[in-house]
Amino acid sequence: MPLLARSALVGAALLACASPRGDRLPPPPAEAPSAAPAEGDDASTPAPRDDEDTAGYIRAHYDKREARIPMRDGVELHTAIYTPKDRGRRYPILMLRTPYGAAPYGPEAMPEGLGPSPLFVRDGYIFVVQDVRGRFLSGGAFVDMRPQLRPEHGPKDIDESTDAYDTISWLIDHVEGHNGRVGMWGISYPGFYAAAGMIRHHPALVAVSPQAPIADWYFDDFHHHGAFFLPHAFNFFARFGVKREGPTTEWPPRFDHGTPDGYQFFLDLGPLANADARHFHGAIAPWTDFVEHP
Incomplete structure (x- = not known):
């Protein structure tokens, strides 16, 4: 599916967790009109790539923190949290749980993109990216497509649904500036984790978009x-x-x-x-x- 069409579907799915206000984050600072090209300049020089623009926008408009979020069995999961610098309104949380790494690592290292498309960065979300259990900087043991718990599971038993639930509980209690609504998304393997988050889900989870998730x-x-x-x-x-x-x-x-x-x-x-x-x-x-x- 083309990126724009896919992004439109994600946007529709996550509309429920958007802020009641329709405003976006502040636009980038206006630039002075460019001068006419000098003689010999190539008028066909391409504009900067969208990911370059987005990377600069993220650095200018988002703060980053890293946290180790405890799960019910005591294992801690490495989580990167990107919060808009504009504290004038509250934002929904948009979470990606991934086995592919919550890079770049380090509180000062900023990513080239966040969310399903650059449009989300400018709309304004609190973006959360988490290393799933057993991958990269997270604790615990990794299990491919971890099976779901049986109904008779104990209070400290875990699966990917409980890890999503416990993560959301922590975010709601420890992240400032959110509006109480959480969305999850993911493509391919991260789509599996998004789908797992819907099972026995946290009450704050109001929208999920698993895109082409692995399943069988x-x-x-x-x-x-x-x-x-x-x-x-x-x-x-x-x-x-x-x-x-x-x-x-x-x-x-x-x-x-x-x-x-x-x-x-x-x-x-x-x-x-x-x-x-x-x-x-x-x-x-x-x-x-x-x-x-x-």
Whole structure:
């Protein structure tokens, strides 16, 4: 789906959590009219990219803090919180929970973008980006597509729904300037976490937009109608599936195929068992699951 159409759908879904006032954050400072191009200037020079404009806007109009938010079992999740500098009104909270890293890390490091599109940055939200349990700087153990708790679970049992609930509870109590309404969004894997947030959801969660979330690895993610999609699964988990040794801000190194010809690499790989025997050596848990449950 085109970005603008997708963003329009997200905007409609999150309209319920918008501020009652329709005003946006202040516009960027007006610039003096540019002079006529000097002789020899290329009139076709492209305008600055939108992400460059957005990055500057974020730096000018948002403050950042990082927090470690405690879950019901005592595990703390690393969370970055971006709050508009304009304290003249209250803002809805828009949260992204991700296994791909809440970068850039550090209280002074600002991102190039926030939210589903640059329009959200200018509309004004409190943006929250969180490392999910077991990823990057968050505590705990990571489980791919963590199963939901059974109804008879105990008070300290956890899943991605309880982590979303506990995060929202903390945000409502510890972040100033919000209007009491929270939205969640995510594309692909983060879409899974957005969808999980809807289950046994916090009362403040009023809008969720899971976009193309992973949901069934045996249908349309790593198995296409039952057929194992070898290159996609191998290349993804060769990096994403590496178990971390401890909290980190860094991705594991990219897998070295030993050749620029990926097609030839997989032709030469031979039987599926060779992937683990030659390369993974039992260290990639999801890959082991795929092989044991074809």
